[in-house]
Amino acid sequence: MMSSNDELNVPQDELAEAWQQTLPERLTGGDKAEVLADGADARTLRVHIKAAGHQSLEFDFAVQYIDSREIDIQLTDVEKDGQSVDERTDIMQELIADYRRHLHETAQALHHYTHS
Incomplete structure (x- = not known):
């Protein structure tokens, strides 16, 4: 992976809030999303849909x-009725x-916010 001088300089809690505002606009009607800052990694957000x-x-x-x-997205879990399922x-x-x-799409919509 190439290293970039294009560092992310947005406070994680503010970034999580911007995602929380923007992501629901991108989702299909009725889907619900929760976006939280990852306490272990300042560059990572946890998204629950x-x-x-x-x-x-x-x-x-x-x-x-x-x-x-640029973002990297990892699926961490899929559950149905509270049980893990085969994704x-x-x-x-x-x-x-x-x-x-x-x-x-959410990350792209927030480029103006993340790219100074």
């Missing part, structure tokens, strides 16, 4: 800023891909 509908699906992602523009099914992969796209 509750999918709309009767499936009781919940997705957890770690969104790490590589620099002020390798086609339907789950489609949902995860959609949420990853929404996370990238």
Whole structure:
């Protein structure tokens, strides 16, 4: 991975709040998101998404800023009714891909905020 002088210089709590305001606008109607600062890593946000509908699906992602523009997204958990589920099914992969796209769209929407 290339190192960049383009460091992220936004306080983590302010960044989490900006994400909390912006991400729900990118999600499908009825989906709910919670964005929290990762206490262990100042460059990482924890994103919890509750999918709309009767499936009781919940997705957890770690969104790490590589620099002020680029993010890395890791899926950390998928649960249905509070139980971990196999995220390798086609339907789950489609949902995860959609949420990853929404996370990238949120990061792009906040470029003006993260890239000074």
